Amino acid sequence: MKESVNIFWFRRDLRLHDNAGLYHALKGNRPVLPLFIFDRHILDKLDGRVDARVQFIRDTVVEIQEELGRRGAGMEVYYGFPEEIFGRILSKYAVDRVFANHDYEPYARERDAAVAKLLEKAGVAFHTYKDHVIFDKGEVLKDDGTPYTVFTPYSRRWKGTLNDFYLRSYPVEKYAGNFYRRKRGRIPSLASMGFSASDIPIPPAGLKKSTLEKYKDQRDLPGIDGGTSRMGIHLRFGTCSIRELARKAALSDVYLNELIWRDFYHMILWYYPSVGKGKAFKPVYDHIKWRNNEKEFGRWCRGQTGYPIVDAGMRELNATGFMHNRVRMIVASFLAKHLLIDWRWGEAYFAEKLLDYDLAANNGGWQWAAGSGCEAAPYFRVFNPYLQTEKFDPDLKYIRKWVPEWEGAGYPPPIVQHAEARKRALETYKQALNSER
Numbered sequence: 001m002k003e004s005v006n007i008f009w010f011r012r013d014l015r016l017h018d019n020a021g022l023y024h025a026l027k028g029n030r031p032v033l034p035l036f037i038f039d040r041h042i043l044d045k046l047d048g049r050v051d052a053r054v055q056f057i058r059d060t061v062v063e064i065q066e067e068l069g070r071r072g073a074g075m076e077v078y079y080g081f082p083e084e085i086f087g088r089i090l091s092k093y094a095v096d097r098v099f100a101n102h103d104y105e106p107y108a109r110e111r112d113a114a115v116a117k118l119l120e121k122a123g124v125a126f127h128t129y130k131d132h133v134i135f136d137k138g139e140v141l142k143d144d145g146t147p148y149t150v151f152t153p154y155s156r157r158w159k160g161t162l163n164d165f166y167l168r169s170y171p172v173e174k175y176a177g178n179f180y181r182r183k184r185g186r187i188p189s190l191a192s193m194g195f196s197a198s199d200i201p202i203p204p205a206g207l208k209k210s211t212l213e214k215y216k217d218q219r220d221l222p223g224i225d226g227g228t229s230r231m232g233i234h235l236r237f238g239t240c241s242i243r244e245l246a247r248k249a250a251l252s253d254v255y256l257n258e259l260i261w262r263d264f265y266h267m268i269l270w271y272y273p274s275v276g277k278g279k280a281f282k283p284v285y286d287h288i289k290w291r292n293n294e295k296e297f298g299r300w301c302r303g304q305t306g307y308p309i310v311d312a313g314m315r316e317l318n319a320t321g322f323m324h325n326r327v328r329m330i331v332a333s334f335l336a337k338h339l340l341i342d343w344r345w346g347e348a349y350f351a352e353k354l355l356d357y358d359l360a361a362n363n364g365g366w367q368w369a370a371g372s373g374c375e376a377a378p379y380f381r382v383f384n385p386y387l388q389t390e391k392f393d394p395d396l397k398y399i400r401k402w403v404p405e406w407e408g409a410g411y412p413p414p415i416v417q418h419a420e421a422r423k424r425a426l427e428t429y430k431q432a433l434n435s436e437r
Contacts, residue, residue, distance in 0.1 A: 002094040005180050006030040009037075009100040010075075011108070013131050013238035014060045016067055016176075018169040020131035025099035026175035033093065033180040034068065034075040036061050037085050038193055041107065047352055052198035052321055053233075056355070058190060060239055065184055073179035079188040082115055095124050101131035101238075104266050105359045106276045132238065133263045134158075134166055134246055137270040140263070147271045148264070149281075149374040155260050167243050200321050202355065203230040205240045212251040219254065222312075222324035223397030229255065230322070232356025235262070265364035268374055275367065276359050278344055285372030287432040291340040299415055300335055301349060303403070306414035307385045309393060310334045312402035319402075321355035326392050332369035333383040338421040340428055343370035371429065379429040382422045 008025040014036075016022065025032045043054065065075050078085045089095065098119055103112065116126040130136040140158050141147055148154035190197060207229050218227035234240040242259070249256035269276050280286045299305050303314035313327035323331070328350075335346045347366040351357050367373030371381075393399055405411050 002092070003180075004030055004094040004096060005033040006096055007035050007089065007093075007098045008032050009035045009098060010061075010064070011100060011103055011238075012236070013101045014057070014064065015239055015241065016064060017172055018241040018243060019101070019172055019238075020129040020170050021099045021101040021127075023170035023172050023175070024127065024129055025097075026172065026178045028097060028099070028178075030096050031180035032099075032178055033182070034064070034073075035085075035089065036064075036075060036077045037082050038077075038079040038188060039111075040079065040081050041111065043079075043193060043195075049194055050196045050198050052200040052202065053237075053355055053357070054193070054195050055190060055198050056202050056233065057237060058187065060237065062187055065187060068179065069184040071176060071179055072181050074182045074184040076185050077187045079193050082111055083118055086115055086118055090119075090122050090124070095119075095122070097125045097127060100126075100128045102128050102136065103132070104137070104270050106269075106273045109273070132242065133266050134242060134259065135161065135263050135267075137267055140267070147267060149268070151261065151264055151375045154264050154267075155257065158260050158263065167247050169241065169243055200355070202233060203322075205231070205234040207231055207240075207245060207248055209248075209251065212248060212255055215252045216254040220326045220392050222327050223393050223395065223401070228325060232322075232354075232358070236356050236358050261364075262358075262361060264375075265360040268364065269360040272374075275363055275373075280370075280372035281367055281374045282372050284433055284435075285370065287435050288340075288342075289428060289432065290342040292342055292345070293339065296339050296415060297335075297341050297345055299412075300331070300339065300341070300346075304412055305334070306412045307334065308396075308399040308403045308406040308411075309385050309389045311406075312393075312399045315402040317350075317353050321353060323354070324398075326388075327398075328365060329369060330383055330385060330388050332366055333381075334385060336366075336370040337382045337425040338416055338418070340425060343367065343372070379433070380426055382425055384418055384422075386418065 006025055006028050008022050013019055013021065046054070061077060065077070068074050076089065103109070112128070119126045135158060140154060140161055148157070208226070211226055211229055214227070218224050221227050231240060231245065235242065246256065246259055249259060272281060275281050300310070301314060303311035303318065305311055309327065310331050313323050313331045317323040332343070332346055335341050336343045343366045347362055350362055354362070364373060368375065371379040389399065399406060403411070
């Protein structure tokens with residue numbers, strides 16, 4: 001006879017503490033069996049077989065499994081396609097309900113719809129909860145019920161809506177005795193999934209008080225260690241709680257604004273899913289005639305453009321899976337406007353390399369730089385890499401770390417002259433924008 005359980009499906013919420021969906025599952029009417037799926041629909045699309053993100057996910061799943069084991073419980077872990085895995089789960093257990101947390105990306109919405117349909121046929125309810133953001137897709141809207149597309153009024157409404165209720169942790173520990181009792185299950189190895197170990201270190205999941213206190217003054221300076229939180233990967237995979245970070249952000253309004261931008265971009269992705277499928281938020285920008293020079297793109301990727309601040313950023317990304325946020329804006333503007341290479345090329349490269357890759361934020365940032373987003377830099381704003389360097393890396397500490405040869409004879413000359421590139425970008429953008437008039 002099958003044992004009766006409820007399932008909690010881990011996805012972008014890899015923690016046992018302050019987890020909304022897990023809390024609601026444990027309060028339910030059946031013992032809770034945790035489930036994690038290494039989703040082949042995602043993993044099969046990764047270009048590299050050495051991916052620090054996959055290793056980080058697996059290491060985190062191992063930690064969760066060990067913690068569950070200390071409670072006499074365990075998690076089912078699979079490598080495969082979600083619908084097939086749920087078919088196996090339904091044949092193995094008498095499942096009453098499946099719990100999970102909301103996921104806002106286009107693929108995730110399609111995946112969840114397919115799984116919900118399968119479960120419905122089996123008479124199993126599928127419940128999802130808000131956990132990844134402070135305010136969900138429909139909680140911060142205009143008075144007429146439509147979504148904001150400009151950040152400042154969204155932020156004002158966001159802050160006006162916030163109270164302690166939205167920052168309260170979910171007391172999972174109170175109901176931890178309701179986990180399904182079983183032995184620890186097997187976890188697929190990296191090799192069995194076609195991956196090799198990575199030597200890229202992952203920053204710890206901790207936000208220092210000193211970082212928040214200095215965040216306003218230091219966040220734009222890439223040469224300062226500890227100037228930013230480095231919490232991106234932990235927010236991406238849910239190894240930290242967004243509510244916990246938002247409570248800590250009381251020490252820094254500037255850091256809180258970064259969390260609000262995150263909510264904003266997830267809201268945009270939900271209401272305008274086409275932006276996550278390669279479309280410009282402002283359709284007229286899809287008429288830009290990009291140069292798309294592959295050799296120049298290759299030099300940008302390798303950090304060989306002849307612009308030290310750009311090259312430093314790309315080399316940091318390639319070596320560590322991280323790039324300082326100010327430098328992300330500089331290198332993105334350079335690709336789209338100096339080189340007139342389609343921002344989607346850069347978006348895809350960041351998606352491949354960034355440890356903290358998040359579709360909503362990555363797309364929002366790239367469309368901001370290209371001028372095509374909902375809240376974008378105007379098309380005529382073309383960052384001057386030299387002025388950006390003077391302002392944000394005045395002592396050249398960041399550049400010297402990543403481009404030590406920049407003053408030597410072996411460093412390449414600028415791939416394009418700034419003044420000429422700016423003029424070309426303005427003419428190209430004007431032509432595209434005028435084509436709609």
